[in-house]
Amino acid sequence: MITAKNITKSYGKTTVLNIENLEIPKGQSFGLVGNNGAGKTTFFSLLLDLIEPTTGQVHNNGVQVDTSEDWKPFTAAFIDETFLIGYLTAEEYFYFIGELRGQNKADVNALLSNFTDFFHGEILGQSKYLRDLSKGNQKKAGIVASFIGNPEVIILDEPFANLDPTTQIRLKEIIKDLAANQNVTVLVSSHDLIHVTEVCERIVVLNKGEIVKDIETSTETLKELEVFFAG
């Protein structure tokens, strides 16, 4: 589904990302781990054509992302709070994303009804704009918005950060459900090794912009990762 070939990103003389070849097949749940500055967000931003690659190309379902925009209809993401529109209420935000993705209010409502537990009564029906919600609740809204419109690729940067324990557990269930669907490719990055090993079939470790490990998740994976990061 996604292929990155010879992709590098440099700022001046420092190279922050250098990936020779990475292929993510359709339907895979893909985890990206690494320390701060490893290049996780840079990689995701390249997939979304938010930054320009210094060399190389990213293809999403055969579409080269920096030359065509045809990947947008089937790709959704939540990277950070710049994916939220602060002056809208959560509902208005969901409907807005829905309209951009060709979903009417009823479609969006039907989808939202699956996330009542996840929202924990703190997102919908609030007389608050998104900018006034807590960081955790903003994140919940952003994550769910990325599910609107049946996307085939979902990119979530650090989805577990800032969430309370209950919500983290629910989010793991949600991501597992998504991954079970063979049509949806989920890309998740995290600092939390336990979470990633639980939800991802495959884990790639980035260190200083380069891939240092690429593992199929098994029972030993967590141990292996812990040894690596204990360094």
Add this chain to the structure above:
Amino acid sequence: MLKHFISLQWKSFFRAASLKSNLAIKILTIFMALYLITIFIGAGISIYFIIEKAEIGNPFDIINKYVVYYIVGDLFFRYMLQKMPVTNIKPLLYLPFKKNQVVHFSLGKTILSFFNWTHAFFFIPFSIILITKDYSVLGVISWHLAMIAIIYSNNFINILANNKDNIFYTTIVLFAILGLCQYFQVFDITLYTTIVFDSFYSIPWSALIMISIAISLYYATFHFFKRNMYLDAGLKTKQDIAKSEDLSWLNRFGNLGTFLKNDIKLIKRNKRSKMSVIMSIAFIFYGFLFFSKSISVYEGPVWKIFAGIFISGGFLFSFGQFVPSWDSSYYPLLMSQNIKYKEYLDSKWYLIVIATLVSTIIASFYLYFGIDAYLAIIVGGIYNIGVNSYLVLLGGAFIKTPIDLTSSKKAFGDKQSFNLKTMILTLPKLVLPLIIYALGHYLINPTAGYLFVAFSGIIGFAFKNYMFKKIEQVYKKEKYKTIAAYKQAN
């Protein structure tokens, strides 16, 4: 202790993002400051003689008569522009500083604010002139001190009244009405205020009253601040109660409707964008300066078109100028959604066009100055819709200044919004229509001038699709740079 505060302040000033930006902007800022100072000094020195020459009365009496409006005007600009001193307090709260010190320092900082000392450039030369004109030295010093005390009272009133929009607007409307009453000779408030301002001169010790008022206001603000120095009280960022709005009647416009709905909410729910609407209303009244013939420089026929462009184009300049910066806080979202630039731009364009039409209709009261004046506005409106609407959208792609929607400060004079490309784009917006008009006016006759300008607007309108394609290309080309620039403020 004070040493720490001052060093923090020093760093916050010299490391500010706006100062770090390029040299040209720095120079421009310095020029702007010098320009303002020159104007104030110039006014301070010459106003006495100007009034004397105009023979409308004793210069000092005239100043005392109108100074009340000057003071209200000062309050107005402060409320709009002056930053509150609270912004940097939070990180100091849990450090071993005494609360009193923090508050004294924050308030003390406002005393040195630009908004206070610029007035000195007017009042000092003016007072000196008064003394040379044989006014009593003691009286003039007393008057001068009273004025300074009033300016400082304004400073503290502004802090106390921060964010109390209803009080602010009531005061402004009240004084606007009083001003109109005076103009139409219904009721003259200055008859009463003059007595007060005169007495600062004639009864020298009365300045002490004003000074003690200023000092009491300082302590009032001090206590107000100290009492509210908690994260959930005075330092809390204001939260609005959200109201969902059903704008589904716009759905009939398809994708364009989606964006229009969002843009309407953008304008209604954010301070900064509301400010741009207020500005555009102010622009409508700007024309009085031209058509009432109160300022002689503006009497040339060409200036009518200039006025027409401004009156009908207030929203175009105050809002359109900053597309797409209005969406800067969530630009990455828009860029990763399935959005056609054309629809996005279309929505902004329609807003500008509708606002221009509305402004033109509201401005119909200029018919009072004759059909000629209103024709200039209509022609200006046509040019705005046909040509300037594209130019502002095009210019916006180069501005790349992220906008903090929740703050109304810095609404005017965003230093970063000046750069060479936008400056160059200002020329066709303002100067070109003047030239076109002048060609018609001087080669043929005034009517031909109007026709020329209107016609160029209509031609521009016909090229909408072509222009949009060009603008789209620029937006695409600038995409990565724009995202990176917006990211800096976040």
